[in-house]
Amino acid sequence: MSLYRTELRRLIKRRFTRWMTLAGVLVLLAVLAGVFLTNHKIGPAEQARAERQAEQQYQEQVRRAQQERTACEQAKAAGTPNTDRRFPPECEVISPPPRDVIEAKWFLPSTFDFRASFEATLIPFAAILALVGFVVGASFVGAEWSTGGMMNLLLWRPKRLTVLLTKLAALLTGLLTLTLTSAVVWTAGFWLVGTLRGTTAKMTAGAWQSFALTGLRGLLLVLAAAAIGFALASLGRHTAMALGGAIALAVVGQFGVGILLSMANVRFVEAWLLPTYALAWMQKKVTLENWQSCNNASYFGECKPETLDITWQHSSTLLVVGLVLMLGAAFWTMRRRDIS
Structure with a gap:
């Protein structure tokens, strides 16, 4: 029997995967319904x-x-x-x-312009599915370690790296299918919102290409989040390792660092926070402003703040380095440590 098909079937049949996927889909549908109810067609x-x-x-x-x-x-x-x-x-x-x-x-009441507004909806779409991917990825391998399933599996397939890589491939395949399917429904849903509660005028091939590229970046973000959750849980041999690490990073590494840097009057505090890079990855660029600096004041006293651009290239470098380090550490420990 194929190890890949076995792992893919195990991923799909896990109750946690199903419930987490259902929760993510319901949140996406709630967002879609909220946009539909709060917009009106202008006549x-x-x-x-x-x-x-x-x-x-x-x-x-x-x-x-x-x-x-x-x-x-x-x-x-x-x-x-x-x-x-x-x-x-x-x-x-x-x-x-x-x-x-x-x-x-x-x-005029709020109306949904598909060309002007749809690209912005891909940001919460990617964020919600990235959260689902991170938790499912952590649980998929973490549960195997905590229940002893990994040891039993290695008795059948003693090649450790092959087993871990196959699990990761099955996870990414499942999330790829979920994300692409959800993206089709998401696009069709907002096209319907634009038709009934706004406008779908002025759509061109260039606009669709821009949406596709943003969606592709969102897809890569979802897969990266799942791989990071998978790597953290594999390192700690428990789902709680990934979830605890994520909470610690959010509370200590983000809020704590942000408060500390603000108290120290560091310029561009947002440049040290991960959400800024995630947003820059989706939007291609985020411009930060330092209002404490008025280095280009005009004759009339207008303050033009100092700015700093965070681009998708900066985000991609951070993302690739993080993935390489975490997955590399997970595979290295899988190869070096005893299975017990």
Whole structure:
């Protein structure tokens, strides 16, 4: 019997895998339903309503400006001192804003523009599936160690590295299938949202290519998270090793380091945090701003903060190095340590 098929079947039949996958799918469906319910299709009726509301807002501004100007003129006529500086020296400067300043689009309901908004939805999609992949990957190998299944398996197939690599291949294959299937449903769902609750206009081949590349980066992020969870659990020979390491990294390594660096007034604190690199990987670039620096102030005193760009190349370097170190350590310990 093929070891790969056996491991793939074991992955699929595990109850934890099924329940965790179901939980991730339900969260994705909840996000999709939330976007559907909070958006509306813009038609002539909505546009006319927005125009009326914009006109009402403008008339309200005109009324308030007239009231303030009248109060200013009365105060000047009565000789009331302007100690609170409520009114300007000349009452004539009190006037309503231009009509074109108040735009009707401010009053339109939220609508889903598929071309403009779909790419942003791939970020939570990848994040949710990456979490599922990390936990499933850690549990898949961690349960084998804690229950003694790994020792029994090695009696059948004594080649340690082959067994561990086959388990990893089965895990990545399962997550690849799950992610691709979910991506198709996710895209179709948001296309439906755009059709019924927004617009799908202006879609071009270039837009689809951009979505595909972002989705590909999301897929690689999911597989990388699963491999990291797998490696950590293999190193600790228990699922808790991976989960505990992830919690420690999130609480101590992220929040703790962030607070410490902020107290030390370090520039670009976000550059030391992993979520920044995950976001840069998905968005291709994240620009950090240091508002404590005004090194390019204009003649009128405008502050232009110092910036730092974190690109997907930086993220890919960090991701590859982390994967190589963790998987390398997992395979090395699997080869060197006793199985007991």
